[in-house]
Amino acid sequence: MRRGLMAWDASELPIETIHARQGKLRAIMKAHKLDAFIAYTNISHPAAVSWISGFTPYWSEGVYCVMPEGTPAFATALSKRVAEWIGTVMPVGEVIPTPAPGTAIGKRLATAGAKRIGIIDLDDLPARQARAILAEVGGLELVDATDAFNAIRCEVDGSERALAAKAAAIAAAAMKAADWNAKSLQALIAPCEVHARRAAAEDIFLSVAPDLNASGRFQRTDTATTLGSSFALRMSLAYKGTWVRMVQSHASNPAEAARFATAQKAFDLLMLSRDPEPAVREALAAAGADLKSWSLEQPRGSSPLVCVAGTGITTGAYNAGAPATFNAECEINGARWLASRPFA
């Protein structure tokens, strides 16, 4: 559940940017002969509505509907009072507080005479919402419009790039604020969390690979017990609806720590140059790190970050011009080393 700063700032996300995005959406509606475009949102799948409208829910769910003309409608199960709050953080859209968002949107579609509706991530749309929409409009056709949406979503504007850069900067500073010499996991992560939220992070998830000698698997911080001689901290962080990930490995042995630092420096430089693969493999090798597996994550559909390329992934969906997070697992002198960095 979101609990950090949630606010709309016109200097970061100008209303013109939202209108431009919705204009692209309307263009593909025309191209695909769609009478409306619908995106569902909740805490775990907020990315599409966030991109279209600037709004992310802190709780509950909603359905955002764009038609060829007029103000888009956002029907949400949040209360009338919370709808007033939504109005302050969602720059474009009419808020409809209702216990039945699908029904409210269905009525709008019926009034407009809509027959063919594009839906992002149709399979994932809760059946209750889909059925409520269908119940209001006879003969309605629901079409999965995820690919069409992703095609315009890959055109990155300046606002998105700036928000991604800000999120990455907060994450980097928060990672630096962690108490890396702490005796306990709790003491390690608490300053990291405080720093991120003071810097206006909307949300942050921390997990830890507590003993890299044993495993590279991350665990929630309340399930891990003691820290080994080398461990890694993973952070997923959101700022104004934009998510990044970061992983930092740490070793208490000075020689191993020096090797980790050399690899990290090479990795960070590569991320700045936005030149992830195969350049990463070569540069890490030069820094003594053997890249064992890697992945790239970007927003897709309603998911904030999805693996779009990497070891064992052959879909080729990576958008080279867009912000991404690069995740790497390496071996350095026989030791496991994990790293992730976002680049805007």
Place this chain on the structure above:
Amino acid sequence: MPSITHKARLDALSDAMKAQNVEVFLVIGNNWHADYLRYATDFGIQEGQGIAIIRADGSATLMLDDPTECERARAEISGCDVQYAPQLVKEARAQLMRSGNRNVAASPMHLLPYGLVNAGNDVRFADGAPVIERLLMTKMEVELDCIRRASKLCDEGYIVFRDAARPGRKDYELVAEMEGFFRAHGIAENFMIIGVGGKEVRGMAPPGGKVLKAGDLVTTELSPCVDGYYAQVCRTLVVGQASETQLKAFSVYQEALEAGIKTVKAGVTAADVARAENDVFRKYGLGQYTTSEYTRVRGHGMGLFLDQKPQILEDVDIELVDGMTMIVHPNTYHPDAGYMVLGDAMVVRPGGHELLCGLPRDLFSVSAH
């Protein structure tokens, strides 16, 4: 390592499936509604979505659409076949088809994906509420222990919140202090919302960047989570000395909370508790502020979800039973003072309740300088 509550929960779920003649139980979860998935698999999902299939023979499959969450599940839980499923709904559909034509129930129904019910197959989903909702509401002793620990952290956490509230601070900086406190105490999750200001404030929300100033009311609810179980506390403070108007207004909330708590015992309904709270407001001519125009609920259950059934409302006739955990909170807008909150958590017992909150029910004040 499985949590200490998992074995007890699995046994209870198995019995409930048998009682309802359910052969396959499908549960869905995400970071908003993690409770059903956690009850059935012990996995506390943080990112992405998950679907678990629990079978009558005790076998279970957990599918997750995030690869790191999948690896985390493999490290954290046992007794489940954990699978990475980037096409989550398609994979769940395939698994169900392989299970054959059985009695399948699903929960929570409001998250059941369209792709599962619109697959052109013969799988029919019964509402799984009769299997699991009573289990989620009524806690076993091992579950109550977690909620007691979370409640203790509510008390300690509110003192941290109160001491951190001072003029010039932004609302999200207060949240940062709280999250730092909870992480330092091994708590991975907390839910909180906040209200800052005067009569213009009509509720709580995530922080929006407001700066605390003298005279402001600062409302919050803290909801730390221990081993998956949430507890909650609601309190209001004033930056500076509380005015006579604020104190007089707050006395209505104190009286309403006491009336609500006094009503709580096994055998009464959620409506009885809500009515007791609201009658106090009505007595002072404030009845309109107990409606949905100004307030959502007058309390609610808490457990693996922080806002679970029963919702404390005058039209909810769910009977309270021994072992239910809930918060009573007559939070609403007051026309003279603004939005105020006050709420204590408790366990329902046969003759009354076990109070979990140890904080004074005061309108707190902090220095305005």
